[in-house]
Amino acid sequence: MKTARISIDATNEISHIDDRLYGSFIEHLGRAVYGGIYQPGHPLADADGFRTDVIDLVKRLNVPIVRYPGGNFVSGYNWEDGVGPKEMRPVKLDLAWFTTETNEFGMQEFHKWLDTVGAVPMMAVNLGTRGPDQARNLVEYANHPKGTYWSDLRRSHGKEQPYGIHTWCLGNEMDGPWQMGSKTPLEYARVATETAKLMKWTDPSIELVACGSSNSSMPTFGTWERTVLDHAYEYIDYISLHEYYGNADGDTPSFLAENVGMDRFIKSVVSICDAVKAAKGVEKTIDLSFDEWNVWYHSYESDKRIEHWLKAPPRLEDVYTFEDALVVGGLLITLIKNSDRVKIACLAQLVNVIAPIMTDGSSAWRQTIYYPFLHASVFGRGSAISVSIDCDSYDCAKYGDVPYLDAVAVRNDDRGELSVFVLNRSLDDDISATFSIDGLDLAGEAEQISLAGYDLLATNTASSPDCVVPRSKHTNGSSFVFEKASWNVLRFRF
Numbered sequence: 001m002k003t004a005r006i007s008i009d010a011t012n013e014i015s016h017i018d019d020r021l022y023g024s025f026i027e028h029l030g031r032a033v034y035g036g037i038y039q040p041g042h043p044l045a046d047a048d049g050f051r052t053d054v055i056d057l058v059k060r061l062n063v064p065i066v067r068y069p070g071g072n073f074v075s076g077y078n079w080e081d082g083v084g085p086k087e088m089r090p091v092k093l094d095l096a097w098f099t100t101e102t103n104e105f106g107m108q109e110f111h112k113w114l115d116t117v118g119a120v121p122m123m124a125v126n127l128g129t130r131g132p133d134q135a136r137n138l139v140e141y142a143n144h145p146k147g148t149y150w151s152d153l154r155r156s157h158g159k160e161q162p163y164g165i166h167t168w169c170l171g172n173e174m175d176g177p178w179q180m181g182s183k184t185p186l187e188y189a190r191v192a193t194e195t196a197k198l199m200k201w202t203d204p205s206i207e208l209v210a211c212g213s214s215n216s217s218m219p220t221f222g223t224w225e226r227t228v229l230d231h232a233y234e235y236i237d238y239i240s241l242h243e244y245y246g247n248a249d250g251d252t253p254s255f256l257a258e259n260v261g262m263d264r265f266i267k268s269v270v271s272i273c274d275a276v277k278a279a280k281g282v283e284k285t286i287d288l289s290f291d292e293w294n295v296w297y298h299s300y301e302s303d304k305r306i307e308h309w310l311k312a313p314p315r316l317e318d319v320y321t322f323e324d325a326l327v328v329g330g331l332l333i334t335l336i337k338n339s340d341r342v343k344i345a346c347l348a349q350l351v352n353v354i355a356p357i358m359t360d361g362s363s364a365w366r367q368t369i370y371y372p373f374l375h376a377s378v379f380g381r382g383s384a385i386s387v388s389i390d391c392d393s394y395d396c397a398k399y400g401d402v403p404y405l406d407a408v409a410v411r412n413d414d415r416g417e418l419s420v421f422v423l424n425r426s427l428d429d430d431i432s433a434t435f436s437i438d439g440l441d442l443a444g445e446a447e448q449i450s451l452a453g454y455d456l457l458a459t460n461t462a463s464s465p466d467c468v469v470p471r472s473k474h475t476n477g478s479s480f481v482f483e484k485a486s487w488n489v490l491r492f493r494f
């Protein structure tokens, strides 16, 4: 067994964590909406057609904000198609995923579902095939009280009070050639600025997320952010980051270190934001919205063989392994460590599509990645506290020298709780770590929750939904063992 030392000064705050760090994402894609959150006629569907088994699993995750309706889908979407009487709604082709969209589920249904799970929307507008006019109309429809064409249309649809949508995305991945209406940095910077202006003139209380790069390997990464910020700085509040991680090469030591890459990506975007701030000589700081992140690679091959124009076919249905759950845990540690600048993050996605929750015709179950997300979302509210770790490291192909342990703490004064999230990346060794915690009077035993001891490729499926589950024990003392390849939460009381 290896040894390590972990020191925590509980007053050493990184930042108060914005609850929206634990957001998620529902796109009109595959079976996320139809057959996922919405399935009228299913034995467990409620009167609105929402699956109550899914609602139950989503509620446990305590997701505060859900991005909608895309993703790539939004770049060809007419929001007007998803409001008003269902029988009047048009059936259309979706060119993002080559499916048929019935529009049976739209903005009205989404908001009703959000109310049921206790979350708020992060609404994206279409800057692919549309522009400022339709975006400002949508803000007027959603947020203006009454007495105008769009607000009265909403009222005629049975929604007297405004939706009051606070957080909006100015399009999606507009730098990507796969995107309907993709743009050069300057083209996007201009349309995002003009759209932002009109949206904020319609409702000055809203906040806006401009598209950053689709991932850190895009050829325009850096130039894109700088150009967008140069033009839109005054009108926007956040710039987005998207990144998906995978282990297609079977290089697990590198895969387990992917959060090192996420950290570098975040730091680069923060530097660009602050360089533009300095150049402009302004007080306002632009924060980050990491509004798509996850592991995504298992379904790549099967999704290359798709039949066009089906209604809600299975797509992007990654079946997650135990190893993926460890990576997701590492990514959450990095998001918490960067919570001084990352104010919103969305695990992409929530149900069936690269998701922690899966359904079939009869049941809903938790994928392996459900658990680290659950732990971070439930125990990771409060103030992020940095942790100092003295441990061995290993060499990996993608990121060089990487410490075996990674960790961050969160102090919650209301609950009198200090939670420490710890990833052990070692594939061979358990690590016994001695803790020293200053700045708090701890009381009683600590709880240690661990996801550990499984085959790296173990999964949860409909027939074996609880193959990979966390275990909990209570311990006294200042040393804790983190099993090889494990995700852990230590919960101290004070």
Ligand code: AHR
Binding pocket: 027, 070, 071, 072, 073, 172, 173, 292, 348, 349
């Ligand atoms: O989340 C799946 C897709 O990944 C989204 O539609 C898109 O924004 C990204 O490329």
